[in-house]
Amino acid sequence: xxxxxxxxxxxxxxxxxxxxxxxxxxxxxxxxxxxxxxxxxxxxxxxxxxxxxxxxxxxxxxxxxxxxxxxxxxxxxxxxxxxxxxxxxxxxxxxxxxxxxxxxxxxxxxxxxxxxxxxxxxxxxxxxxxxxxxxxxxxxxxxxxxxxxxxxxxxxxxxxxxxxxxxxxxxxxxxxxxxxxxxxxxxxxxxxxxxxxxxxxxxxxxxxxxxxxxxxxxxxxxxxxxxxxxxxxxxxxxxxxxxxxxxxxxxxxxxxxxxxxxxxxxxxxxxxxxxxxxxxxxxxxxxxxxxxxxxxxxxxxxxxxxxxxxxxxxxxxxxxxxxxx
Ligand code: SIN
Numbered sequence: 142x143x144x145x146x147x148x149x150x151x152x153x154x155x156x157x158x159x160x161x162x163x164x165x166x167x168x169x170x171x172x173x174x175x176x177x178x179x180x181x182x183x184x185x186x187x188x189x190x191x192x193x194x195x196x197x198x199x200x201x202x203x204x205x206x207x208x209x210x211x212x213x214x215x216x217x218x219x220x221x222x223x224x225x226x227x228x229x230x231x232x233x234x235x236x237x238x239x240x241x242x243x244x245x246x247x248x249x250x251x252x253x254x255x256x257x258x259x260x261x262x263x264x265x266x267x268x269x270x271x272x273x274x275x276x277x278x279x280x281x282x283x284x285x286x287x288x289x290x291x292x293x294x295x296x297x298x299x300x301x302x303x304x305x306x307x308x309x310x311x312x313x314x315x316x317x318x319x320x321x322x323x324x325x326x327x328x329x330x331x332x333x334x335x336x337x338x339x340x341x342x343x344x345x346x347x348x349x350x351x352x353x354x355x356x357x358x359x360x361x362x363x364x365x366x367x368x369x370x371x372x373x374x375x376x377x378x379x380x381x382x383x384x385x386x387x388x389x390x391x392x393x394x395x396x397x398x399x400x401x402x403x404x405x406x407x408x409x410x411x412x413x414x415x416x417x418x419x420x421x422x423x424x425x426x427x428x429x430x431x432x433x434x435x436x437x438x439x440x441x442x443x444x445x446x447x448x449x450x451x452x453x454x455x456x457x458x459x460x461x462x463x464x465x466x
Pocket of ligand 1: 236238263
């Protein structure tokens with residue numbers, strides 16, 4: 142029998158980021174080193190967490206710009222294993238802001254958890270005069286303990302963003318995320334949640350895409366999918382160089398995501414090279430390089446579109462799809 146207190150147990154997993162960053166001066170919010178402070182020390186900075194039943198684990202200690210498959214595998218493994226524990230109500234993950242949207246997308250795609258998995262972060266290091274990490278961590282815990290919460294979300298600056306919608310849109314503001322046309326799912330005000338939209342759909346543990354999960358956990362690398370931009374003056378030479386590259390540490394080229402202009406249009410010279418890539422068996426997907434909105438599907442589209450995913454999420458989605466092939 143699980144008692145009320147045990148059922149409200151949370152797991153906090155640390156992966157690094159600015160929230161765990163350290164600068165030599167308290168007024169330095171940019172010249173710090175990310176991923177320095179242990180997640181247990183971050184938790185200790187939030188007095189309100191002292192009364193929570195928490196299991197704390199340091200999964201990684203990196204700047205999230207350096208995210209690699211091995212860290213994703215370790216994180217996915219720990220999240221899946223803790224979700225299986227009946228007494229765990231939810232999971233909080235401290236993460237760098239720079240690739241948090243990719244990690245959130247990966248976790249939601251593979252696990253679609255019916256329990257909340259809440260990623261949080263900071264834009265100022267832990268040593269800052271006024272750090273934003275402790276409040277974000279406290280808000281993330283409030284979300285993870287909410288009885289209706291489910292799915293993978295990102296909590297930052299008092300807002301709750303869905304994993305599929307969120308992207309980082311500002312390099313400095315303490316509220317650097319946006320959820321585009323859909324907007325945030327809700328907000329956290331003084332520890333209380335106010336929801337604007339329904340929670341992302343979750344599936345109970347054991348009914349998620351276990352085959353996809355096992356493929357990711359067993360992979361020695363992700364299929365190589367490159368991201369190219371269409372812009373004024375671009376040509377197809379970068380794509381042709383990729384096609385000509387006979388060997389690479391990352392393996393053979395399997396896919397290309399092109400961040401197209403506007404409604405997913407692509408410069409005519411680049412399009413010729415992308416068509417050559419398709420002929421050579423490379424999967425090509427177009428996303429919009431616009432910060433908001435999606436490619437509106439229309440007849441005669443020269444390339445398949447990313448179904449609304451941003452370029453970085455479309456790259457990950459295609460890599461996961463190719464892992465199945
Ligand atoms: C990182 O992404 O690890 C560094 C930047 C940040 O967390 O804001």
